Amino acid sequence: MVIVAGKGGVGKTTVTATLAVAAARAGRNVLIVEVEGKSGLATAFNRPALGYEEQDLAPGIRGRTLTPDAALRDWLEGNGLKRVSKRLVQTGALDVIATAVPGMKDILVLGKVKGLEQSRDADLIIVDAPAAGHALTFLTSAQGLLDAVAVGPVRKQAADVVEMLSNPARCQVVLVTLPEETPVNEAVDTAFAIEDRVGVRLGPIVVNGCYPELGLTAASATAAAAHADGELIDVFVSDQEASDLAAAAAFRAERTEIQLAQADRLADSLPLPQIRLPFLFSSEIGPVEIEQLADAFVDSLAAL
């Protein structure tokens, strides 16, 4: 099982889809579990939005949602309360319980994921974890509950979840970040917090949105150099175009340098293998783009 975590806006869902495609290529049967109930995951595969029932997303890849409300309903049904479960969820009883026992929702969801894992229905389960600061809470809630609740089925559930999370053969967390200052700082903080407080094994960290190398050097980033290259091969480059080419090349060179510096800083602060995924200039993230990213992912993994 792999849990994909990262702050909002870093491309967590895209990375989830990429991981799934890379794993499916290796012949693994993948199930993606979306715990927020709302994301562009299905769009990446050109499929209608995910629901509670599993659906096929691509050959070897299935997907479903798993929200706390649905997990509670399943849990109540499993405890002989099927008749009242719907009404209790509707009346907002879950909110009261979840407030009384912080982490209850996360435990219900993770407990259900554990059930899916143990059913061996898929070779690999990829969990698209909640965004923002919720990811850490999501992962620490089981341990927190274990510390707080002395006995009973919730404690048992929490203990099972902690066991699953802390067993590196069963579970890994893949952090996603961007090669920029604030996302790098947050990834470092999150990584240490996850290791210290959850004891989960961290897999490689994915650095998303890296400008691909184009072979443009600083010397290429002047209008004169563009003119010179054009003259050498007898291709006309207007003055306006030469200056646009130069400005764009300078922009990319500056950005690439900043990105590399941030990725290096991340490597210095966090001793984890890095997988760098390219920034995609295309307008939509669809199946074609996910395949491209999966290529880059596989190459990057092989180079580690």
Place this chain on the structure above:
Amino acid sequence: MNTPNLNDVVDHGSIAVCCGSGGVGKTTTAAVIAIEGARRGRRCVVVTIDPAKRLANALGLDELANEPHRIDVTRWDPDDARVEGGELSAMMLDTKSTFDGLVTRYADSPAQAQRILANNFYRNISSALSGTQEYMAMEKLHELHEDGGFDLIVVDTPPSRHALDFLDAPARLLRLLNNPVFRVLMVPTRTYLKIAGAAVQAFIRTVSKVIGGEVVDDIVTFFRSFEGMEEGFRTRAARVVEILKQPETRFVLVTSPRRDAIEEARYFAEQIGDHDLSVDALVVNRVHPQFGTELSAGLRARVETLRELELGRETERQARDRLAARYQNLAEFNEIAERERAQIETVRVRTQSAAVAFVPYLPHDVHDFTALAVIGRILFAAPDIGAKPPPGDG
């Protein structure tokens, strides 16, 4: 000259609510608006929710104070160029102590307040319940508006999964406090428990078994202690909504041109409309520059033509490849620029007459007053600066 713009927000707004999804630069935008207001002679405060560490340091928010803290004028106005009377304060919202203040205010007696504040269930509500932060941000806004002595209050809003949590949070919390199942628990006699029906009884028994009797006791105690206080909360929540609807309140929708952020922004814009409110300004951060006017499709065709050139000498082939790489690079950036402008347009049509301002993709993070001033110049430099996307560097 009647088109609304960001000048209107800082000159005539008494409240500016910055909303948008996480990671789009909401806090930064809020700070820039407050600084500009102060430069123009108004007494401004920026209420931040969860600022990135270095920005918090810059604003002097190292300590959670939950009260506005005046920022030394030499820091935000080093050139001494402000209009007389301008002041800048900042604060970071402390959800729990704001909630504690509310309980203390509405409790009938100090003893009742004490009982609630000491209750475990209350502690969870005030610190961990989702929606509480949004609610308290609005509560703080109310407090500062009623007796803070500020001309302009700029509030950041928590990054929510749901568009307008800050508008709906008070109502949702009240619903929780009035939960039919748990109201039953407030009534001590068994007779009522019988009336409550088998389903509720079974549920409560199960809950006790699962989460433990102590936790259920905490819940019961909380609901009993809270009895009679809902009315005060409800009135206050209604007042917050009123404040948000008054004409001097401005909504600033902040986004980045990324597809997911744009989708959220569109949704926000619709929701704000559904609440009979309007977006007064749209700020788009981190917009890529467009270099020149050539479209990406033509540039890509140029790359193909160049690559097909058959050349004899190695130096020529190198020159060809370098030139093709330059064109590809230009095509890629202009493609992003085209796509971003198309995305932004889909939000702009939904925000109707809102002022639109673009902030270019800057090379470094914004975490000091110098960088905030740079953004301020971009947002406020000229009356029509927001009308067009930023030009490329070239």
